[in-house]
Amino acid sequence: MIGAGAWGLNHVRVVASEPRCELVAIVDRDPAACARGKELAPGASVLHDPEQVFADPSIEIVVVATPAPTHANITCAALAADKHVLVEKPLALSTMDAQQIADSAARSRRVLMVGHLMVFHPAIARLRELLRSGALGFLHYVHSTRANLGRIRRDENALWSFGPHELSMLDHLLERSPVSVTARGQCVLQPGIEDVVFLTLRYAGGEMAHLHLSWLHPRKERRLTLVCSQKMVEFDDVAPEKLRIYDKGYDRPPQFTQFAEYLTLRDGDVYIPQLPMDEPLKLQLRHLLDCIATGGRPTTDIASALRIVATLEAAQRSLASDGVPVNLGT
Numbered sequence: 001m002i003g004a005g006a007w008g009l010n011h012v013r014v015v016a017s018e019p020r021c022e023l024v025a026i027v028d029r030d031p032a033a034c035a036r037g038k039e040l041a042p043g044a045s046v047l048h049d050p051e052q053v054f055a056d057p058s059i060e061i062v063v064v065a066t067p068a069p070t071h072a073n074i075t076c077a078a079l080a081a082d083k084h085v086l087v088e089k090p091l092a093l094s095t096m097d098a099q100q101i102a103d104s105a106a107r108s109r110r111v112l113m114v115g116h117l118m119v120f121h122p123a124i125a126r127l128r129e130l131l132r133s134g135a136l137g138f139l140h141y142v143h144s145t146r147a148n149l150g151r152i153r154r155d156e157n158a159l160w161s162f163g164p165h166e167l168s169m170l171d172h173l174l175e176r177s178p179v180s181v182t183a184r185g186q187c188v189l190q191p192g193i194e195d196v197v198f199l200t201l202r203y204a205g206g207e208m209a210h211l212h213l214s215w216l217h218p219r220k221e222r223r224l225t226l227v228c229s230q231k232m233v234e235f236d237d238v239a240p241e242k243l244r245i246y247d248k249g250y251d252r253p254p255q256f257t258q259f260a261e262y263l264t265l266r267d268g269d270v271y272i273p274q275l276p277m278d279e280p281l282k283l284q285l286r287h288l289l290d291c292i293a294t295g296g297r298p299t300t301d302i303a304s305a306l307r308i309v310a311t312l313e314a315a316q317r318s319l320a321s322d323g324v325p326v327n328l329g330t
């Protein structure tokens with residue numbers, strides 16, 4: 001485990017509780033972080049330099065939860081040392097660094113997985129099934145809010161900090177990249193680092209997604225709404241009932257006599273499916289272990305991470321021009 005800070009400790013807890021793993025070492029430059037990790041995993045040794053892990057052939061898997069600017073170097077070094085790697089989001093802060101990681105992964109025989117956690121959320125798995133089955137009809141648009149009064153970062157703005165979650169969900173649900181992106185934001189607390197970003201994505205089929213990303217917001221909101229032709233769905237990750245499927249919309253009757261009958265309102269039932277309560281971080285780790293055991297390709301593989309970093313980079317360019325749309329191609 002490299003990086004045992006605020007988030008890394010969650011990995012320490014999850015890895016330490018997974019029967020198929022043995023947490024061999026916790027590496028962090030900060031002795032206090034190591035001590036907190038050691039409390040959760042008393043059997044692990046404490047190290048201060050990732051090189052010590054790379055030099056130990058008995059260590060098979062490296063989890064990287066250090067700050068984003070360090071991901072590229074640590075991940076490439078771990079792959080070169082023949083380790084399987086789970087690296088936290090954002091994979092990198094530029095497509096150049098992300099491509100360098102992709103090149104290292106291509107040279108390696110090991111599994112590289114990116115910690116796009118939301119893809120492993122049971123609600124997202126159900127939402128994907130619903131979309132693929134056609135039960136929701138055609139997707140018109142997505143609206144998403146990821147906001148709270150939360151941790152302010154210095155290495156990255158709200159786009160790079162929160163955007164990977166929303167973009168990985170969209171990539172997984174829609175199974176395609178946007179063709180253009182528009183972003184506008186505001187730097188309130190630190191010069192040059194946007195605390196709030198509003199992002200609009202357009203897709204080749206005409207679908208749109210609007211994302212509100214902010215760590216300067218009165219309360220925690222994690223809501224993804226899909227408006228489709230047959231049903232509308234709301235995924236609210238802070239609510240006890242995570243998924244609500246609304247039988248709402250407008251129908252076009254095959255025959256009508258007056259203009260008022262051309263579209264008829266459907267305001268039907270709301271269905272709340274039962275979802276398994278599995279922790280996404282545990283599911284993510286189990287998926288990594290399965291891929292290592294079977295030689296399978298992770299769902300959150302380098303190809304999907306490259307698409308997400310490319311979208312983030314395009315959004316950053318749009319942000320710099322105060323919202324000029326940036327094309328991503330198809």
Ligand SMILES: NC(=O)c1ccc[n+]([C@@H]2O[C@H](COP(=O)([O-])OP(=O)(O)OC[C@H]3O[C@@H](n4cnc5c(N)ncnc54)[C@H](O)[C@@H]3O)[C@@H](O)[C@H]2O)c1
Pocket residue numbers: 002003004005006007008027028029030033048049050065066067068070088089090115117161
């Ligand atoms: N998937 C999620 O939901 C989620 C949530 C929060 C954070 N994250 C990601 O996890 C990563 C870490 O975030 P955090 O909030 O824990 O940050 P943090 O600053 O709290 O922790 C980072 C830790 O890494 C250590 N570190 C820095 N450079 C190091 C190096 N070269 N070698 C060893 N240790 C080093 C620091 O001492 C620190 O303890 C970030 O990429 C962040 O985006 C993901």
